[in-house]
Amino acid sequence: MQTxxxxxxxxMFELTLLGPSxxxxxxxxxxxxxxRYNGREQTITGFYDGDGIxxxxxxxxxxxxxxxxxxxxxxxxAGQVGSFTCSEPSAGNHGPVQxxxxxxxxxxDGTSYFPFGTTCYAWTHQPEALQQQTLRTLQxxxxxxxxxCIFPKNYSFNKEETVLFPFNGSETDGFDWxxxxxQFFALLEERLLELQQMGIEADLILFHPxxxxxxxxxxxxxxxxxxxxxxVLARLGAFRNVWWSLANEYDFMKEKTMADWDRLFLIxxxxxxxxxxxxxxxxxxxxxxxSIKFYDHTHPxxxxxxxxxxxxxxxxxWRNQFKKPIVIDECCxxxxxxxxxxxxxxxxxxxxxxxxxxxxxxxxxGETYVHPEDEIxxxxxxxxxxxxxxxxxxxxxxxxxxPKNYTVMPHIYDVPTIGIExxxxxxxxGLHQPLYRTIELPEDATFRIEVxxxxxxxxxxxxxxxxxxxxxxxxxxxxxxVRIVKMK
Amino acid sequence: MQTxxxxxxxxMFELTLLGPSxxxxxxxxxxxxxxRYNGREQTITGFYDGDGIxxxxxxxxxxxxxxxxxxxxxxxxAGQVGSFTCSEPSAGNHGPVQxxxxxxxxxxDGTSYFPFGTTCYAWTHQPEALQQQTLRTLQxxxxxxxxxCIFPKNYSFNKEETVLFPFNGSETDGFDWxxxxxQFFALLEERLLELQQMGIEADLILFHPxxxxxxxxxxxxxxxxxxxxxxVLARLGAFRNVWWSLANEYDFMKEKTMADWDRLFLIxxxxxxxxxxxxxxxxxxxxxxxSIKFYDHTHPxxxxxxxxxxxxxxxxxWRNQFKKPIVIDECCxxxxxxxxxxxxxxxxxxxxxxxxxxxxxxxxxGETYVHPEDEIxxxxxxxxxxxxxxxxxxxxxxxxxxPKNYTVMPHIYDVPTIGIExxxxxxxxGLHQPLYRTIELPEDATFRIEVxxxxxxxxxxxxxxxxxxxxxxxxxxxxxxVRIVKMK
Numbered sequence: 001m002q003t004x005x006x007x008x009x010x011x012m013f014e015l016t017l018l019g020p021s022x023x024x025x026x027x028x029x030x031x032x033x034x035x036r037y038n039g040r041e042q043t044i045t046g047f048y049d050g051d052g053i054x055x056x057x058x059x060x061x062x063x064x065x066x067x068x069x070x071x072x073x074x075x076x077x078a079g080q081v082g083s084f085t086c087s088e089p090s091a092g093n094h095g096p097v098q099x100x101x102x103x104x105x106x107x108x109d110g111t112s113y114f115p116f117g118t119t120c121y122a123w124t125h126q127p128e129a130l131q132q133q134t135l136r137t138l139q140x141x142x143x144x145x146x147x148x149c150i151f152p153k154n155y156s157f158n159k160e161e162t163v164l165f166p167f168n169g170s171e172t173d174g175f176d177w178x179x180x181x182x183q184f185f186a187l188l189e190e191r192l193l194e195l196q197q198m199g200i201e202a203d204l205i206l207f208h209p210x211x212x213x214x215x216x217x218x219x220x221x222x223x224x225x226x227x228x229x230x231x232v233l234a235r236l237g238a239f240r241n242v243w244w245s246l247a248n249e250y251d252f253m254k255e256k257t258m259a260d261w262d263r264l265f266l267i268x269x270x271x272x273x274x275x276x277x278x279x280x281x282x283x284x285x286x287x288x289x290x291s292i293k294f295y296d297h298t299h300p301x302x303x304x305x306x307x308x309x310x311x312x313x314x315x316x317x318w319r320n321q322f323k324k325p326i327v328i329d330e331c332c333x334x335x336x337x338x339x340x341x342x343x344x345x346x347x348x349x350x351x352x353x354x355x356x357x358x359x360x361x362x363x364x365x366g367e368t369y370v371h372p373e374d375e376i377x378x379x380x381x382x383x384x385x386x387x388x389x390x391x392x393x394x395x396x397x398x399x400x401x402x403p404k405n406y407t408v409m410p411h412i413y414d415v416p417t418i419g420i421e422x423x424x425x426x427x428x429x430g431l432h433q434p435l436y437r438t439i440e441l442p443e444d445a446t447f448r449i450e451v452x453x454x455x456x457x458x459x460x461x462x463x464x465x466x467x468x469x470x471x472x473x474x475x476x477x478x479x480x481x482v483r484i485v486k487m488k
Numbered sequence: 489m490q491t492x493x494x495x496x497x498x499x500m501f502e503l504t505l506l507g508p509s510x511x512x513x514x515x516x517x518x519x520x521x522x523x524r525y526n527g528r529e530q531t532i533t534g535f536y537d538g539d540g541i542x543x544x545x546x547x548x549x550x551x552x553x554x555x556x557x558x559x560x561x562x563x564x565x566a567g568q569v570g571s572f573t574c575s576e577p578s579a580g581n582h583g584p585v586q587x588x589x590x591x592x593x594x595x596x597d598g599t600s601y602f603p604f605g606t607t608c609y610a611w612t613h614q615p616e617a618l619q620q621q622t623l624r625t626l627q628x629x630x631x632x633x634x635x636x637c638i639f640p641k642n643y644s645f646n647k648e649e650t651v652l653f654p655f656n657g658s659e660t661d662g663f664d665w666x667x668x669x670x671q672f673f674a675l676l677e678e679r680l681l682e683l684q685q686m687g688i689e690a691d692l693i694l695f696h697p698x699x700x701x702x703x704x705x706x707x708x709x710x711x712x713x714x715x716x717x718x719x720v721l722a723r724l725g726a727f728r729n730v731w732w733s734l735a736n737e738y739d740f741m742k743e744k745t746m747a748d749w750d751r752l753f754l755i756x757x758x759x760x761x762x763x764x765x766x767x768x769x770x771x772x773x774x775x776x777x778x779s780i781k782f783y784d785h786t787h788p789x790x791x792x793x794x795x796x797x798x799x800x801x802x803x804x805x806w807r808n809q810f811k812k813p814i815v816i817d818e819c820c821x822x823x824x825x826x827x828x829x830x831x832x833x834x835x836x837x838x839x840x841x842x843x844x845x846x847x848x849x850x851x852x853x854g855e856t857y858v859h860p861e862d863e864i865x866x867x868x869x870x871x872x873x874x875x876x877x878x879x880x881x882x883x884x885x886x887x888x889x890x891p892k893n894y895t896v897m898p899h900i901y902d903v904p905t906i907g908i909e910x911x912x913x914x915x916x917x918g919l920h921q922p923l924y925r926t927i928e929l930p931e932d933a934t935f936r937i938e939v940x941x942x943x944x945x946x947x948x949x950x951x952x953x954x955x956x957x958x959x960x961x962x963x964x965x966x967x968x969x970v971r972i973v974k975m976k
Contacts, residue, residue, distance in 0.1 A: 338922045340902035433824055
């Protein structure tokens, strides 16, 4: 008798079965399994992995003994039964990220998750050595989320040939829109696992406009879109670190209507038993400022707002409008490329991240420095050259020390502040440079007031035993934050 | 026989008459004069100046011989006739400023007027020595427009006693809402003339909320508002350098409705034969970003948009929405006071002015440095301490050299640019810092391309003989503008 397989909570159980390889198994064969634990039941869809191999992946979320039984229209695949043990999660496995209240995120085990994302749209489409370099860079970076595309990217600085595609076929010969390339997905899955091991959430972009008809992934018909989406969901849904970003700059995809986006969202919702995070990211036309068009984030199938906007101070508007956590996934990138979205200084990048965070939002990093081989982080990964990551890391550390149930404090007039009244305050002054500010603190407690140089990454003044109406000596210079902590 | 009086074009002819001083002449006596030139006729309303003195002021706009005849319900004032000669304007007198097309301003004589304004809300309510200091400072400043209030101001850093008021009365005894104080107006008029001599337009704020019931000027009844407004228009309309700003932060004046503002605008329009510029300035609530409320600037009685907003990059939205010139009259001030609107750096102030200008808008300066006697420029005038005025002057010089019919060039993607296609381009990069940019210039002409350090106020690179597709070496640092001029 075989030893029972042990899968940790929020790990991945994978059942491999052999079945029909004739006809088109991607289309012809249905495969599901019902997973059961103590009266609880989850029906999970499997997928064809080529060469007569079928797989069903399952992420158990309860510790204990699970059983399963397969269902299929192929007799070889139907009626398979088995069981496994779900154990306590290992260190560093906190489960998938979920929304907490209307402002924040939390891992399934209750650990706070503050997204400090970065952007490498097409890093998994690069040569292997470059992908390895990206992984090494990520390992020593402050980032715990990455925005990345499933489809390859055809865009400035990123027009090279791509070798592997989700569909079978090639750029020159065209694609078979009825079958997938398991090799493509196997590589992507390897990357997802590597990210998972580093504690990085993969904000997977399911559609994007950076194709322009070169391969046609931006203009597949509705049946093909749906077919692709269901396959992706069956293959990747059991990775705990996956988020679904329906699209990047969805409004630039002229071939799709708003009704298409609604339909695609519903397909994701119906085919993801784990309720991973779901969002859709807008584009902005900078030249006339009138075409910024958000998808209606109030739809119940949108879990949080994934926004592109250069003015992160608008976070409060969006939160009031949508009542969901705000992630500003693009606010310009640190760099020096000609394009306006990719040439702000590291200092400005850091300001936007701090400003967003102290407004109760989260702001995603990206880097776009001109590179002799066009190895630009934002598109291809590789190395980071900028000045913002270490400052973002400094903020991440500060936030890790904040009380986990902090909220925005809009009643503190005209300085963005997060905290808990009478306990903790984190304010950001950014390009505002008052000589001083006053704050009303409780009379019956004492506080430590620290003025932080957010660029220099150090505390420039620290006053203890403060109480009541306090004067904060911001100092009349920019790039300052203030942390006020109740003393024990 | 007396020598005929000579008044220059857009100068001020003033007729003084003696009439009834009993009863309430402000309410009881009507006085007008019909001014005639070569078949042209203008009816001008006079005003009571106290002590039985009545005046009619007239700004002639055509050179030649004018005659007049008075009309009044008081027999002593009726039927007076006379004449004067209107001569060519003296140097520096270009007439009143008007709107030109939907983007710019022009003096009545066709000279371009680019507003480079500043803000000294209550400078005429300060002690005489401080007012003189303000005038000296303005004399050596780059500013050609000043935002200033008729009513005194009761606000942070500006809560002192005021001596003179438009109405008779005092803070302690209250005001007689049926009579005016000619002494108050005489002083204001002296200031208006001094500004005029310096080429500075007075953007006169007719109502504002910084009273809060202390004197009651923010909550007069509709009849009193109208009475006040008509008196102001009769007294001040003939000053060529007057603009009418209906209100500052009109939306913070809780006692007035939108219908009130419409009515007040119509009174101004009907009682100003010279068609001075008319606008109304909004407030912003910075803490939740949802209460920015513009008056509907599409109303025909609004000549241009007087906007308060921190994000001057939105100029194109407003122009598309309102089809009128955009003046961003508050975008935060250079300074270091605790309030968010008054503590950006000089560098940031300069960035906003440049950014607005290269988007075809205009941005008004203000300064709010903490001062031991609270002599803060933005409220009281006095001295300027900041770093932005000389940089604003540098921009003003650059703009003075631009072709006068420049327009915004939104087709030049994602760098704000004004100019004339194939002739002249002025671009501002600000906090965007590309290493390089390309621009398509005509093949059949040659151009000079200058990269300008907007903070250092010098040209950092200058390439001549450029043609066709050109690479602009912006240099990967911030605070850069580019000027491209067709060579003769």
